[in-house]
Amino acid sequence: MRDILRAFVKAGIGSGLNLVLGLARNKLLAVALGPQGMGVLALLQQLQATALPIATLGGDAPLVQGLASRKDRARDEFLASAALSLLTGWGICLIAFLGILPFLGTNFFSGELFLNSFTVRLMSLPVLFSAMAAFFLSLLTAVGAVGTLQKSQLIGSVFGVLAALPLLFVWESRQSHLLVLYLTAAPIFSLTAAIIFSTRLNSTRELLSNFRLAKANSKEVKSYLFFGGTTLVTGFIVTATWLIIRFQIARKLGTESLGHFSAVVSLSGLSLNLMGTALASFYLPKFAAASEQERPIILRQVLKLLTPVAVFIFLILVTFPELILKTLYSKEFVPASSLLTWWAAGDLMRTISFVFGHTIFAGRHLKFAFYSEIIFSALLLIGIYTGLKLQVNIGVAYFIIYSVYLLIVYQFCRRFGYV
Numbered sequence: 001m002r003d004i005l006r007a008f009v010k011a012g013i014g015s016g017l018n019l020v021l022g023l024a025r026n027k028l029l030a031v032a033l034g035p036q037g038m039g040v041l042a043l044l045q046q047l048q049a050t051a052l053p054i055a056t057l058g059g060d061a062p063l064v065q066g067l068a069s070r071k072d073r074a075r076d077e078f079l080a081s082a083a084l085s086l087l088t089g090w091g092i093c094l095i096a097f098l099g100i101l102p103f104l105g106t107n108f109f110s111g112e113l114f115l116n117s118f119t120v121r122l123m124s125l126p127v128l129f130s131a132m133a134a135f136f137l138s139l140l141t142a143v144g145a146v147g148t149l150q151k152s153q154l155i156g157s158v159f160g161v162l163a164a165l166p167l168l169f170v171w172e173s174r175q176s177h178l179l180v181l182y183l184t185a186a187p188i189f190s191l192t193a194a195i196i197f198s199t200r201l202n203s204t205r206e207l208l209s210n211f212r213l214a215k216a217n218s219k220e221v222k223s224y225l226f227f228g229g230t231t232l233v234t235g236f237i238v239t240a241t242w243l244i245i246r247f248q249i250a251r252k253l254g255t256e257s258l259g260h261f262s263a264v265v266s267l268s269g270l271s272l273n274l275m276g277t278a279l280a281s282f283y284l285p286k287f288a289a290a291s292e293q294e295r296p297i298i299l300r301q302v303l304k305l306l307t308p309v310a311v312f313i314f315l316i317l318v319t320f321p322e323l324i325l326k327t328l329y330s331k332e333f334v335p336a337s338s339l340l341t342w343w344a345a346g347d348l349m350r351t352i353s354f355v356f357g358h359t360i361f362a363g364r365h366l367k368f369a370f371y372s373e374i375i376f377s378a379l380l381l382i383g384i385y386t387g388l389k390l391q392v393n394i395g396v397a398y399f400i401i402y403s404v405y406l407l408i409v410y411q412f413c414r415r416f417g418y419v
Contacts, residue, residue: 005288017150017154017157021086021154021157021158021160021161022157022160022266023328024161025157025160025161025164026263026266026328026329027328028161028164028165028167028168029041029164029167030263030328030329030330030332030333031330032164032167032168033167033170034259034332035255035256035257035259035260035263035333036254036255036256036259037179037259038252038258038259038262038263039254039256039257039258039259039261039262040176040179040255040256041179041182041183041262042246042258042261042262042265043246043247043250043258044119044123044176044179044180044183045183046181046239046242046243046246047120047123047243048123048126048127048130048336049146049234049239049242049243050239050240050242050243051096051097051123051127052127052130052131052134052234052235052239053231053235053236053239054089054092054093054096054232054236055088055089055092055093055127055128055130055131056086056091056131056134056135057085057088057089057224057225057228057229057232058324060134060137060138060141060214061230061231062082062224062228062231063082063135063138063139063142063224064138064141066078066082066223066224067079067139067142067143068142068200074220077215077217077220078223078224080215080220081217081220081221081223081224082220082224082228083135084219084221085224085225085228086131089131090128090131090132091129093128094124094128097120097123097124097127098121100126101120102117102120102121102149102201103345109155109174112243112383116176118177119176119177119180120167120178120183120189122180123180123183125180125184126180126183126184126187129184129187129188129191129298130187132187132191133152133156133187133190133191133194136152136191136194136195136198137152137190137194138151139151139191139194139198139204139208140152140197140198140201140204140297141196143201143203143204148197148201151193151197152190152193152194152197153190155189155190155192155193156186156187156189156190156193157186158189159186159188159189160185160186162185163181163182163185163186164182166182167179167182167223170382206212206219217297230367230369230370231369233370234369234370234373234374235252237373237374237377238373238376238377241377241380241381244381245380245381245384245385246258246261248384248385248388249261249388253388253389259333260335260336260339261336261339263325263329263333263336264339264340264343264395265338265343267317267324267325267328267340267344268317268340268343268344268346268347292417295359295418296417296418296419299355299359299413299418299419302355303352303355306351306355307352310348310351310352311348313344314344314345314347314348317340317341317344318340318341318344318345321337321338321340321341322334322337324340325337325340336398338393338395339393339394339395340395341393341395342393342396342398342399343395343398343399345399346395346398346399346400346401346403349399349402349403349405349406350402350405350406351397352406353402353406353409353410356409356410356412356413357369357372357409359409359413359418360372360409360412360413360416365412365416368412368415370407372409372412374404375408376401376405377413379401379405380398380401383397383398383400383401384397384398
């Protein structure tokens with residue numbers, strides 16, 4: 001229990017600093033861009049998030065799980081095989097952003113701002129740099145270098161805040177490609193820091209040294225793609241669902257309403273962002289390497305640590321919604337206070353469900369992880385779309401959907417004997 005608490009405190013300190021920097025960044029963006037500009041930025045960020053599962057072939061979970069569950073030569077060969085596979089993902093994203101997406105109707109009118117094919121092509125930069133950063137950050141996660149991982153992410157967050165400053169002076173031109181350049185800054189510096197730290201840390205330096213000598217083989221490639229393929233499909237479906245939702249809000253209500261929506265999503269996700277790093281950097285590799293007898297104990301300990309924090313953040317958000325929106329954004333975002341209240345309730349359910357979701361992935365129950373994500377995405381899309389159609393608070397639908405999702409992943413974990 002002490003080891004888990006120590007690791008979560010270490011990850012929590014780094015996540016807390018990232019959180020403070022994120023709030024400062026959001027304040028700068030709210031002042032510089034206003035609700036409309038924030039709405040367009042949200043579309044670009046969601047496009048980036050939708051492409052990342054493809055660029056990383058399933059995110060960091062397959063790489064972290066594979067490295068944590070292997071040793072010596074098998075570990076080196078797995079890393080070489082994963083790197084070879086990732087090159088394919090990067091190539092697919094380049095082809096998509098440079099050659100395909102600009103000709104598939106991605107020129108669209110959104111409120112008062114026009115996103116053109118040049119902007120879409122530029123989006124390949126933040127996607128590729130984020131994918132490269134994810135690779136090196138996954139190495140730090142796999143060897144348990146939580147502190148070093150936090151430093152790399154913190155450096156990216158610092159430069160993310162600094163990159164927002166120029167927008168205070170140049171956004172009057174309403175050029176959407178300026179937002180793409182802003183999105184590129186943080187992953188570049190995060191990648192640079194991760195590379196420097198990885199080459200200086202003994203465990204990762206040894207891993208990279210052996211990796212250069214190892215050869216990829218078809219068995220490890222298949223193993224990585226099998227795990228990564230599941231997380232790729234589920235990750236892409238979830239992020240694409242959010243992309244569709246944001247497009248629908250922009251088209252039905254305008255980019256100003258989308259800006260309000262994006263502010264709420266950012267604020268109510270504080271508990272998820274604060275604890276997500278701890279789950280990915282500590283819980284996933286520890287659970288994957290644990291025995292069947294140890295896994296239920298680890299799950300209970302993690303829930304005892306995370307749940308009170310999530311509840312505390314929820315109570316703060318629902319008690320002072322207008323004050324929080326006015327202070328952390330601007331008075332232009334106060335109309336979103338009602339949405340924030342319900343969305344915070346949904347994110348409380350989401351935070352707890354993510355613990356069970358990580359448990360399913362770490363235990364390699366990929367079929368059930370796939371089914372749970374598909375069911376969730378379908379419910380989310382239907383629920384939000386219905387809320388928009390009926391012109392009711394979509395936060396209510398979000399809360400109901402994640403309550404159902406929590407029950408689903410809980411039942412899966414109970415079936416596997418983890419609960």
